[in-house]
Amino acid sequence: xxxxxxxxxxxxxxxxxxxxxxxxxxxxxxxxxxxxxxxxxxxxxxxxxxxxxxxxxxxxxxxxxxxxxxxxxxxxxxxxxxxxxxxxxxxxxxxxxxxxxxxxxxxxxxxxxxxxxxxxxxxxxxxxxxxxxxxxxxxxxxxxxxxxxxxxxxxxxxxxxxxxxxxxxxxxxxxxxxxxxxxxxxxxxxxxxxxxxxxxxxxxxxxxxxxxxxxxxxxxxxxxxxxxxxxxxxx
Amino acid sequence: xxxxxxxxxxxxxxxxxxxxxxxxxxxxxxxxxxxxxxxxxxxxxxxxxxxxxxxxxxxxxxxxxxxxxxxxxxxxxxxxxxxxxxxxxxxxxxxxxxxxxxxxxxxxxxxxxxxxxxxxxxxxxxxxxxxxxxxxxxxxxxxxxxxxxxxxxxxxxxxxxxxxxxxxxxxxxxxxxxxxxxxxxxxxxxxxxxxxxxxxxxxxxxxxxxxxxxxxxxxxxxxxxxxxxxxxxxx
DNA sequence: TTGATGAAATTGGTTAACCAGATTGGTTTG
DNA sequence: CAAACCAATCTGGTTAACCAATTTCATCAA
Numbered sequence: 001x002x003x004x005x006x007x008x009x010x011x012x013x014x015x016x017x018x019x020x021x022x023x024x025x026x027x028x029x030x031x032x033x034x035x036x037x038x039x040x041x042x043x044x045x046x047x048x049x050x051x052x053x054x055x056x057x058x059x060x061x062x063x064x065x066x067x068x069x070x071x072x073x074x075x076x077x078x079x080x081x082x083x084x085x086x087x088x089x090x091x092x093x094x095x096x097x098x099x100x101x102x103x104x105x106x107x108x109x110x111x112x113x114x115x116x117x118x119x120x121x122x123x124x125x126x127x128x129x130x131x132x133x134x135x136x137x138x139x140x141x142x143x144x145x146x147x148x149x150x151x152x153x154x155x156x157x158x159x160x161x162x163x164x165x166x167x168x169x170x171x172x173x174x175x176x177x178x179x180x181x182x183x184x185x186x187x188x189x190x191x192x193x194x195x196x197x198x199x200x201x202x203x204x205x206x207x208x209x210x211x212x213x214x215x216x217x218x219x220x221x222x223x224x225x226x227x228x229x230x231x232x233x234x235x
Numbered sequence: 236x237x238x239x240x241x242x243x244x245x246x247x248x249x250x251x252x253x254x255x256x257x258x259x260x261x262x263x264x265x266x267x268x269x270x271x272x273x274x275x276x277x278x279x280x281x282x283x284x285x286x287x288x289x290x291x292x293x294x295x296x297x298x299x300x301x302x303x304x305x306x307x308x309x310x311x312x313x314x315x316x317x318x319x320x321x322x323x324x325x326x327x328x329x330x331x332x333x334x335x336x337x338x339x340x341x342x343x344x345x346x347x348x349x350x351x352x353x354x355x356x357x358x359x360x361x362x363x364x365x366x367x368x369x370x371x372x373x374x375x376x377x378x379x380x381x382x383x384x385x386x387x388x389x390x391x392x393x394x395x396x397x398x399x400x401x402x403x404x405x406x407x408x409x410x411x412x413x414x415x416x417x418x419x420x421x422x423x424x425x426x427x428x429x430x431x432x433x434x435x436x437x438x439x440x441x442x443x444x445x446x447x448x449x450x451x452x453x454x455x456x457x458x459x460x461x462x463x464x465x466x467x468x469x470x
Numbered sequence: 471t472t473g474a475t476g477a478a479a480t481t482g483g484t485t486a487a488c489c490a491g492a493t494t495g496g497t498t499t500g
Numbered sequence: 501c502a503a504a505c506c507a508a509t510c511t512g513g514t515t516a517a518c519c520a521a522t523t524t525c526a527t528c529a530a
Binding site (some may be wrong): 491 | 506510518522526
Binding site for chain 3 (some may be wrong): 271275310
């Protein structure tokens with residue numbers, strides 16, 4: 001068991017080292033936006049790591065949008081300047097994985113916004129999807145079953161109706177971690193889920209009526225218990 | 236040129252297909268949380284794609300937190316239930332890449348929060364980093380040079396001082412796209428940058444004085460021009 | 471019958487060879 | 501002299517063979 005964590009740590013460590021070396025290389029060689037990075041083979045040789053490790057590091061930086069690879073051509077530095085590039089790489093290297101409090105803070109922030117946007121932009125189709133998620137949740141709760149997943153799916157349906165793809169993506173990123181943490185800390189017990197039915201219905205109604213103020217207010221009520229786990233998150 | 240876009244499209248397409256097939260497989264085989272996925276070799280054979288394609292798709296789903304691979308053991312379904320899993324996979328498949336408006340909306344939302352958190356939680360070290368970023372920005376502007384990057388680095392320093400790793404990560408994700416879009420649409424011309432100096436200084440002062448209300452207010456002022464590009468983003 | 475044992479099969483990860491398309495630079499041709 | 505051309509080279513992507521750790525299961529001992 002200890003070994004597994006160790007290997008994962010080492011793997012992450014190797015990737016961080018490669019990213020750091022790439023940053024130094026870019027600095028040292030004075031590479032500018034649009035310039036081509038040395039080939040993957042060269043980098044793997046120079047950094048003394050496997051080519052697949054190099055590829056994974058490049059993929060990660062592609063995800064952050066500061067590199068992009070073109071098949072049969074090369075890997076290029078994105079159109080952000082050297083200063084921004086260097087600063088961002090430093091930040092990426094310094095990134096820690098999120099704690100529960102940080103997740104909840106962010107979730108509340110995102111959802112108080114998506115619910116407003118959803119009430120302004122939702123289509124009829126969106127309403128149907130939300131209604132379905134709601135019914136699934138209600139069924140589970142009435143049968144006294146755990147309904148954390150159905151809960152989150154309703155919230156994801158709202159994010160979907162907000163028509164903001166960035167916030168939608170971010171909600172998707174934090175949702176699994178929220179679920180596992182909820183189950184770990186037993187945030188939701190059954191009577192809370194029971195309350196949740198009405199709270200969800202209120203939110204749904206506000207969105208249906210296209211009333212952003214009300215929607216936001218009802219979401220806030222719904223998050224009241226969450227606030228307790230994150231008490232100094234002033235609105 | 237057309238070919239390059241095509242290959243990228245196809246690559247993304249292949250990955251989406253694999254994810255869809257994984258979803259169907261999980262549904263069909265009734266795989267529960269904690270269960271093991273078939274091996275990468277089997278999947279690549281069954282889906283008729285290369286094993287590396289399978290690995291990349293799995294990596295993506297690992298990033299979203301719904302799978303995790305253990306070396307020499309297997310790939311496992313994360314501890315979120317089948318319902319949540321299935322819903323999330325559908326959402327992931329439906330994700331579109333972000334438009335500028337969505338990016339700006341999200342950035343404003345995040346920054347109005349991080350600036351408040353930063354003013355409550357900033358350390359002396361954070362202040363130094365922000366001061367450095369600020370000086371770099373001012374220098375560039377006074378020399379009438381483009382300072383988009385330095386601008387963003389100041390904002391990233393704020394996100395860093397907010398001590399919320401999730402928001403910090405999200406800011407890093409959207410920053411490069413913000414920069415490229417800014418340069419594409421020429422959002423910042425020189426006299427605006429000139430105004431920016433004072434606006435930045437105001438924000439910095441508010442954070443230094445640990446005044447969250449003021450900090451948020453000054454950030455709002457700073458975003459006034461951005462609002463124009465995203466006018467129906469009501470506060 | 472039950473628990474321990476260990477060899478064989480299976481796993482994700484790594485490596486190296488290979489592929490097809492893009493790039494390059496020297497040559498040819500008008 | 502400049503433009504067109506083509507082959508050698510270089511690129512990221514793919515494939516297949518290999519590795520070491522893990523899992524499995526038939527075997528054996530108590």
